[in-house]
Amino acid sequence: MTAQMKLGAFLWATGHHIAAWRHPKAHVTAGIDIGHYIQLARTAEAAKFDMIFCEDAAGLREANVGIASQTSRSIGFEPISLLSALAVQTGRIGLVSTASTSYNEPYGLARTFLSLDHLSGGRAGWNLVTSASPIEAANFGSTGLKPHADRYERAREFAEVVTGLWHGKASGHDGQSFSVRDPLDLPRSPQGAPVMVQAGASDVGRDLAARTADVVFTAAQTFEEAKAFYDDLKGRMAAYGREPDDIKIMPGVSPVVAETEAEAREKHEELQVLIPDDVGVALLSSYLSISDLWRYPIDGPLPELPESEGMKSRQALVVEQSRRDGLSIRQLARHFAGARGHWRIVGTAAQVADELQARFEGGAADGFNVMPSYFPGELDAFATLVVPELQRRGLFRRDYEGRTLRDHLGLKRPV
Amino acid sequence: MTAQMKLGAFLWATGHHIAAWRHPKAHVTAGIDIGHYIQLARTAEAAKFDMIFCEDAAGLREANVGIASQTSRSIGFEPISLLSALAVQTGRIGLVSTASTSYNEPYGLARTFLSLDHLSGGRAGWNLVTSASPIEAANFGSTGLKPHADRYERAREFAEVVTGLWHGKASGHDGQSFSVRDPLDLPRSPQGAPVMVQAGASDVGRDLAARTADVVFTAAQTFEEAKAFYDDLKGRMAAYGREPDDIKIMPGVSPVVAETEAEAREKHEELQVLIPDDVGVALLSSYLSISDLWRYPIDGPLPELPESEGMKSRQALVVEQSRRDGLSIRQLARHFAGARGHWRIVGTAAQVADELQARFEGGAADGFNVMPSYFPGELDAFATLVVPELQRRGLFRRDYEGRTLRDHLGLKRPV
Numbered sequence: 021m022t023a024q025m026k027l028g029a030f031l032w033a034t035g036h037h038i039a040a041w042r043h044p045k046a047h048v049t050a051g052i053d054i055g056h057y058i059q060l061a062r063t064a065e066a067a068k069f070d071m072i073f074c075e076d077a078a079g080l081r082e083a084n085v086g087i088a089s090q091t092s093r094s095i096g097f098e099p100i101s102l103l104s105a106l107a108v109q110t111g112r113i114g115l116v117s118t119a120s121t122s123y124n125e126p127y128g129l130a131r132t133f134l135s136l137d138h139l140s141g142g143r144a145g146w147n148l149v150t151s152a153s154p155i156e157a158a159n160f161g162s163t164g165l166k167p168h169a170d171r172y173e174r175a176r177e178f179a180e181v182v183t184g185l186w187h188g189k190a191s192g193h194d195g196q197s198f199s200v201r202d203p204l205d206l207p208r209s210p211q212g213a214p215v216m217v218q219a220g221a222s223d224v225g226r227d228l229a230a231r232t233a234d235v236v237f238t239a240a241q242t243f244e245e246a247k248a249f250y251d252d253l254k255g256r257m258a259a260y261g262r263e264p265d266d267i268k269i270m271p272g273v274s275p276v277v278a279e280t281e282a283e284a285r286e287k288h289e290e291l292q293v294l295i296p297d298d299v300g301v302a303l304l305s306s307y308l309s310i311s312d313l314w315r316y317p318i319d320g321p322l323p324e325l326p327e328s329e330g331m332k333s334r335q336a337l338v339v340e341q342s343r344r345d346g347l348s349i350r351q352l353a354r355h356f357a358g359a360r361g362h363w364r365i366v367g368t369a370a371q372v373a374d375e376l377q378a379r380f381e382g383g384a385a386d387g388f389n390v391m392p393s394y395f396p397g398e399l400d401a402f403a404t405l406v407v408p409e410l411q412r413r414g415l416f417r418r419d420y421e422g423r424t425l426r427d428h429l430g431l432k433r434p435v
Numbered sequence: 436m437t438a439q440m441k442l443g444a445f446l447w448a449t450g451h452h453i454a455a456w457r458h459p460k461a462h463v464t465a466g467i468d469i470g471h472y473i474q475l476a477r478t479a480e481a482a483k484f485d486m487i488f489c490e491d492a493a494g495l496r497e498a499n500v501g502i503a504s505q506t507s508r509s510i511g512f513e514p515i516s517l518l519s520a521l522a523v524q525t526g527r528i529g530l531v532s533t534a535s536t537s538y539n540e541p542y543g544l545a546r547t548f549l550s551l552d553h554l555s556g557g558r559a560g561w562n563l564v565t566s567a568s569p570i571e572a573a574n575f576g577s578t579g580l581k582p583h584a585d586r587y588e589r590a591r592e593f594a595e596v597v598t599g600l601w602h603g604k605a606s607g608h609d610g611q612s613f614s615v616r617d618p619l620d621l622p623r624s625p626q627g628a629p630v631m632v633q634a635g636a637s638d639v640g641r642d643l644a645a646r647t648a649d650v651v652f653t654a655a656q657t658f659e660e661a662k663a664f665y666d667d668l669k670g671r672m673a674a675y676g677r678e679p680d681d682i683k684i685m686p687g688v689s690p691v692v693a694e695t696e697a698e699a700r701e702k703h704e705e706l707q708v709l710i711p712d713d714v715g716v717a718l719l720s721s722y723l724s725i726s727d728l729w730r731y732p733i734d735g736p737l738p739e740l741p742e743s744e745g746m747k748s749r750q751a752l753v754v755e756q757s758r759r760d761g762l763s764i765r766q767l768a769r770h771f772a773g774a775r776g777h778w779r780i781v782g783t784a785a786q787v788a789d790e791l792q793a794r795f796e797g798g799a800a801d802g803f804n805v806m807p808s809y810f811p812g813e814l815d816a817f818a819t820l821v822v823p824e825l826q827r828r829g830l831f832r833r834d835y836e837g838r839t840l841r842d843h844l845g846l847k848r849p850v
Contacts, residue, residue: 052553052621054523078543079617095621098550104519105554108469123543127574128493135513138467139520158607158616159542192573201573202494206467206510 022414025380026268026387026429027407028116028237029064030073031057033096035394036274038303038357039294043394050395051096054105060395061106064113067403068417070428071114071145072106073217073237073389074099078123079155100132107140114425116145116217116235121174123151123160126181127200133214134186134206142210142424146182147217147237148228150175152309172224173197179216179232186213187434211424212433221249221333229267230256234431236269237389239334239362241341246271246363246384268386268429271379272362274393275372277401288366291393292358300353307334307361318350334361362391369405376406377415437829440795441683441802441844442822443531443652444479445488446472448511450809451689453718453772454709458809465810466511469520475810476521479528482818483832485843486529486560487521488632488652488804489514493538494570515547522555529840531560531632531650536589538566538575541596542615548629549601549621557625557839561597562632562652563643565590567724587639588612594631594647601628602849626839627848636664636748644682645671649846651684652804654749654777656756661686661778661799683801683844686794687777689808690787692816703781706808707773715768722749722776733765749776777806784820791821792830 033051034040041048050056061072076099099117107115115136119129129146137144150171151157157165166174174197181193185204192201218233220226229236230253240246249271254264278284297318305313308325316323322342325335338361342352358364365375379385392398410416426433448466449455456463465471476487491514514532522530530551534544544561552559565586566572572580581589589612596608600619607616633648635641644651645668655661664686669679693699712733720728723740731738737757740750753776757767773779780790794800807813825831841848 054554058523077620078546079620097554097621098547101515101519101547101550101554104516105523108473108520108524123540125538125575128538131493132513132516135516139469139512139516155617158614160540161612161614197576199573199576202570205492205494206512 023380024417024430025376025410025415026235026270027069027416028071028073028270028387028389029060029069029399030075030272030389030391031060031395032075032391033395035398036360036362036391037291037393038299038360039291040394042294043291043397045397046394049095054097054102056395057097057102057106058109060399061110061113063396063399063403065110067407068420069113069390070387071116071143071425072103073116073147074103074118075147076118076120076149077151077153077156078120079153079159100136103144104136104139107136107143110140112143112420112423112428114143114145114215114428115140116147116215116425118147118149120149120151120156121178122166122171123156126178126198127185127202127204129178130182130185131204131206133182134204134209137209137211137214138206142426144209145215145217145235145425147219148175148179148233149219153306168222169224172220172222172228175220176228176231179228183213183216183232211426212435215425215429215431225333226253226256229253230262231260233267234426235429236267238269238271239337240271240384241337241363243379243382243384245337245340246379247382250384265430266432268431270387270389271385272359272391273376273388274359274362274364274391275402275406276364276366276393276398277369277372277405279368279405281367281371284366284368288364288393292354295354295357297350297353300357301349303357303360304338304349304353307338307356309335313349316349318353319348321346322349322352337361359391359393369409372402372406373409373413373415376410377413380415438795439832439845440791440825440830441650441685442484442831443486443488443685443802443804444475444484444814445490445687445804445806446475446810447490447806448810450813451775451777451806452706452808453714453775454706455809457709458706460812461809464510469512469517471810472512472517472521473524475814476525476528478811478814478818480525482822483835484528484805485802486531486558486840487518488531488562489518489533490562491533491535491564492566492568492571493535494568494574515551518559519551519554522551522558527558527835527838527843529558529560529630529843530555531562531630531840533562533564535564535566535571536593537581537586538571541593541613542600542617542619544593545597545600546619546621548597549619549624552624552626552629553621557841559624560630560632560650560840562634563590563594563648564634568721583637584639587635587637587643591643591646594643598628598631598647626841627850630840630844630846640748641668641671644668645677646675648682649841650844651682653684653686654752655686655799656752656778658794658797658799660752660755661794662797665799680845681847683846685802685804686800687774687806688791688803689774689777689779689806690817690821691779691781691808691813692784692787692820694783694820696782696786699781699783703779703808707769710769710772712765712768715772716764718772718775719753719764719768722753722771724750728764731764733768734763736761737764737767752776774806774808784824787817787821788824788828788830791825792828795830
């Protein structure tokens with residue numbers, strides 16, 4: 021059998037496109053409509069996706085409340101409660117939620133995810149983030165964002181405690197940031213342990229992933245970027261005694277697909293024209309962790325940037341693209357605002373499948389985290405057009421073979 | 436219409452009786468069987484209970500791992516994930532979970548409960564606890580349990596922040612223990628705000644409840660104890676500008692009910708004889724927050740106790756009963772181990788209804804939190820025998836009239 025691509029369905033309220041809420045078919049209160057999410061989860065499960073993926077940020081998500089209220093990104097379920105509800109409305113699909121190592125305690129987090137894992141019969145995963153946003157910090161008593169290196173040092177110890185608890189470690193942990201005495205009050209996971217997902221792409225983020233991740237979610241615009249990241253991360257694993265296949269690298273992709281290419285382009289343009297310049301620039305500013313981008317001429321180039329303590333890798337990606345393509349602030353803003361820095365493919369099912377296949381077979385990805393521009397429309401389009409095409413090519417399963425998320429992903433069961 | 440009694444169904448794995456797991460009909464892995472909980476929730480909803488109630492403790496629940504493994508109390512879902520799953524398997528019943536003010540942050544907790552509230556269409560409640568167990572403290576990096584007064588000071592500020600966030604407070608909080616800048620990333624609750632439940636019964640616990648609680652869960656053996664607590668708590672409310680009816684006081688009750696009294700007594704004895712003495716004494720020790728009770732003759736009286744930083748009110752209740760009834764350590768242990776310090780009624784539906792009615796109409800309770808000795812047996816018995824008897828007497832609803840937990844409880848909607 022040909023190697024099988026892994027697919028995640030990254031759910032996010034109205035949709036991943038920044039202007040999704042302005043789409044004529046938008047469901048503006050989707051973020052708090054459990055019926056909407058149940059429908060999306062069932063669509064993804066019927067299409068045999070490996071997993072549903074949810075992001076999380078405990079605060080107002082965009083750069084400020086004004087922007088948030090302009091994007092309707094500001095409302096949505098807390099993801100653990102959401103995925104627990106979806107666990108009993110689905111039977112096979114994996115359920116992955118983001119949670120922060122900066123604003124949780126490892127005993128509580130390990131317990132909650134293991135509980136979700138038992139609830140779902142072994143389908144849970146945790147996407148570890150260190151929370152790069154100063155907005156969240158301000159809601160957790162912090163006077164500012166902690167330095168990148170400190171966040172990752174805490175994350176490394178946090179992950180060690182959590183996996184120790186999941187693996188049934190009997191003795192206590194007494195470390196730099198945490199001390200935990202007891203084992204968890206739950207038996208071992210039906211899949212051995214919940215799946216560990218990570219998305220940090222900085223040097224220290226990659227090392228943490230190489231050491232502990234089962235799945236890595238990442239952003240890459242070009243094949244070369246994706247391939248370089250893939251080779252670098254897989255290359256780091258041997259130092260931790262791991263095989264390259266022990267991590268599945270799944271870059272984000274935001275496909276806009278239709279029966280014809282012209283129709284797909286039209287669907288895409290329909291959303292692009294709905295992005296207000298000030299929202300685009302504000303969102304770009306937040307990715308760059310700078311506050312005064314609006315001071316620069318919108319049709320001029322990106323200014324030189326100060327060193328950031330935010331998302332280092334995201335910042336580098338934006339700067340790289342701005343130089344490569346000679347884009348103005350307005351063009352960059354519109355480009356990044358749409359798919360939020362992720363790879364976008366606009367075309368027919370065959371064209372989208374070609375692109376995915378090229379990265380998959382070219383050794384730049386083990387699968388993809390699919391980020392539909394708006395829900396349910398683009399998820400439906402991917403499920404009904406692209407998935408059958410991938411199945412025809414022998415690149416994606418026609419049915420689930422196992423019962424757990426580890427089974428779907430082809431990951432070893434921890435001993 | 437006669438005043439209506441409020442009823443909670445306190446769910447707990449195999450059952451509330453300490454020896455429930457040894458019962459011949461016990462479902463020993465009930466704590467991680469979501470099908471079991473769905474069945475219990477539907478039974479309670481069909482019987483028109485106001486709410487399901489879940490306790491929580493982030494650690495091994497009994498005095499030590501040895502005891503825990505002897506009681507099968509050591510395993511169970513984390514309650515937020517559990518109730519989120521139950522939210523989409525039920526339609527009307529309230530969903531109340533315990534969560535600690537000592538091991539959470541107010542922004543995260545407020546957000547999670549409001550998310551559950553939206554998931555369930557306005558049926559969520561939070562049972563605030565300060566976590567009196569040193570076992571939990573040891574899993575959250577603490578070198579010991581914080582003093583009672585400090586825990587309650589943190590809890591008071593925690594509750595203030597959480598209710599502020601639920602009530603849509605726009606400006607930030609900057610206090611002693613917490614600083615929180617943003618509003619929540621969720622709109623107002625379908626019921627105005629989740630219901631606030633409390634169970635602290637010490638002086639400072641009562642004041643916190645009088646100030647902020649919508650529901651109070653409590654333990655009282657006798658009518659006099661229940662009445663004294665009820666009058667005291669309602670009497671404290673005026674100082675905070677509240678009406679007595681703004682809090683529903685719901686003591687715990689563990690009924691053992693059957694068609695005949697003899698049959699009920701037999702069912703009860705069947706469980707009582709299954710309590711091993713060492714487990715009973717260890718559990719009694721943990722209620723009394725002392726470690727060396729086993730040194731004293733088991734058939735002798737309770738020794739003088741040192742001042743405790745644990746559950747002050749529970750300790751006083753045990754000491755009071757030991758003196759009143761002249762009970763030995765063995766007798767006390769067996770008495771308290773069975774219903775864990777709560778009121779027990781053994782008899783026919785009419786006898787149980789008589790007792791509940793007397794406390795309800797005597798001004799000692801607004802309703803009861805029902806703690807079945809084992810599941811599903813005793814919940815089924817209460818639902819099929821006692822509930823219809825209460826309905827015949829006009830003391831309990833025959834159907835839900837509203838849609839939210841506040842509707843069921845007859846609580847004002849916060850403005």
